[in-house]
Amino acid sequence: MEGLSPLVWSVVRAHRLSDADAHEVYQTAWFRFAQHLGRIREPGKAGAWLASTARHECLKVIRSSQRLTLTDDPQLLDRVSEDGTPEQSLLxxxxxxxxxxxxxxxxxxxxxxxxxxxxxxxxxxxTPPPSYQDVSAALGIAVGSIGPLRQRCLRRLRARLEARGAM
Structure with a gap:
């Protein structure tokens, strides 16, 4: 993986970001790589994945910097952002x-x-939930069977999700 560092740096430098932004994008690209390591199906294409991720992160930084407005107005600077921090937006x-x-x-x-x-x-x-009498009439299920059947169905669904690691 060390051999891919120059590739990531070359992508970042091609976007002419500030040093701080360049380092941030470099770290973010590697962080994303670590996060998605289990999902990368073709290890031979890790370089392409990293380059693409670095490019996307560079473009995010560029877009966010275009939204900035420089000011020296202290009241404007003390205002709390409605968008939250970039970290919170990412999260x-x-x-x-x-x-x-x-x-x-x-x-x-x-x-x-x-x-x-x-x-x-x-x-x-x-919405709104129908009465059990309405459900019984619509589906031909006895009113007293609806609750237990619902429970069994939800248990099956939960078991399927747990078996697939989705819960």
């Missing part, structure tokens, strides 16, 4: 991506449940 975007992946996996496993479970859970997820 928020990573959390949103992770949440999106969890939702995708949930629906993927949901689709693998039996038809009866999918129908019942879809009906019960409606």
């Amino acid at each position: 928020d975007s990573e959390e949103a991506a992770a949440q999106s992946e969890r939702v995708r996996r949930l629906w993927q496993e949901f689709e693998e449940l039996g038809e009866r479970c999918r129908q019942l859970l879809r009906v019960l997820m409606a």
Whole structure:
């Protein structure tokens, strides 16, 4: 991996960032590489992955610097940013991506449940939730069976998610 450092530096330097920004992008590219190490399917393309990541990080820095407005107004400088810190924005975007992946996996496993479970859970997820009498009439399930069936379906879904490491 040490042989890839010059590649990352060359990508960063090509974007003519300040020294501080260049070092930040360099570290971020390697951090992303470490985060995604398990997902890289072709180790021979690690250099291309790092170069692409470094390029994307450089462009992020450039875009964020274009939003900056220089000022010497102390009142403006003391104002709390509505966007939060860059670190918090990064954490928020990573959390949103992770949440999106969890939702995708949930629906993927949901689709693998039996038809009866999918129908019942879809009906019960409606807003506002239907009464058990309405569910019974719509699906032909005895009112007293809806709760236990719902529980079994949710247990199956949970087991599927846990088996895939999604929980």
